Amino acid sequence: MNEFWTDILTFCQETTKRVGETLVKDFGKIQATRKEDGTLVTKADQWSDGEIRKSIYERFPEHGVLTEETTHIFPDNEWCWIVDPIDGTTNFTRGIPIWGISLGLLYKGTPVFGYVYFPQIQQSYYGYWYGESGLMGPIGAYCNGELIQTSLDSPSQNHLFNFCARSIDVLKNPFPCKVRLIGVASYNILLVASGAALGGVEATPKIWDLAAVWAILQAAGGVFISLSPEPMFPLNIGENYGQRSFPCLTLSRDDLVPVFKPLVDFLGKT
Structure with missing residues (x-):
């Protein structure tokens, strides 16, 4: 093997x-x-x-x-x-x-x-x-x-969180970190994997935006959270994934889920 x-x-x-x-x-x-x-x-x-x-x-x-x-x-x-x-x-x-x-x-x-x-x-x-x-x-x-590996730090205004252009409505309310919009879904998530950011949110990514980094982030100690009811994986044989979006939250570790998920959950319902 x-x-x-x-x-x-x-x-x-x-x-x-x-x-x-x-x-x-x-x-x-x-x-x-x-x-x-x-x-x-x-x-x-x-x-x-x-x-x-x-x-x-x-x-x-x-x-x-x-x-x-x-x-x-x-x-x-x-x-x-x-x-x-x-x-x-x-x-x-x-x-x-x-x-x-x-x-x-x-x-x-x-x-x-x-x-x-x-x-x-x-x-x-x-x-x-x-x-x-x-x-x-x-x-x-x-x-x-x-x-x-992902960061072990706690959220603060000296730590980064990545957004996509379609998720900035989250910022209508106070947010616990500084934010960045880089414009590349895979790089946003890899910054979490490398420890540079504590998390990130993607409102409308497609399967080709996520497949590679899904494995890399988890291998680095991070977590993927689906913001829609449907599971992200496994994919279904014969299904057309051209138009399906996978809104998701990525975080450096499990214990940050209660901190960030309530702030971005609505993106999976839009």
Whole structure:
């Protein structure tokens, strides 16, 4: 099994580095168009999507693939990759260097490994989280090969909490931390995993925003809280996840749930 995970990690490192080197050449230089859901897409997103799908099919032909820019139907495969070819397309097109390539590997519908690479700032995050899958292998979460873990601090105005643009109504009431809006769902959550932020909230993320970081955050000691009644995982075979949102709260540890969940719970009902 360890040989399997070594192969998975090497594949992610090599693929995202190769794709990222090309994407950097288009950084801040390419025009975007608006999709039906209001999000942006560029030719770079579509090229990256195609390159990653091709690489997966060649290296792991028995694995399924679900990506932001192509197929949204969850396949009937024991192993499935969920791909966001550019997380942070708005940042990418506007010349803001925080954007990444996200690869989540699911086993029987639940993420067990995630890898996210930010080419412009040269940061690679990955983590292994087996939950109740029965799988065994490496453990922990890492940034550039160094072990990371969530913060043990208590909330204060000297600590950070990350928001998305659609969750700022929370700030109509007093909030226990300083807030940040970075514009990239995966990076917001990885800041929690690395201990830089105590938590974060995402009002309308899609499955490709969350699959990789779901594994990384929990491997680092953090928690994912769904703000909607439906469970986030496992995904259902044959279901179309193109339009489904997964409102969620991410925190550095369990005992912060009673502090923050009441402040953001309404986002799962809108």
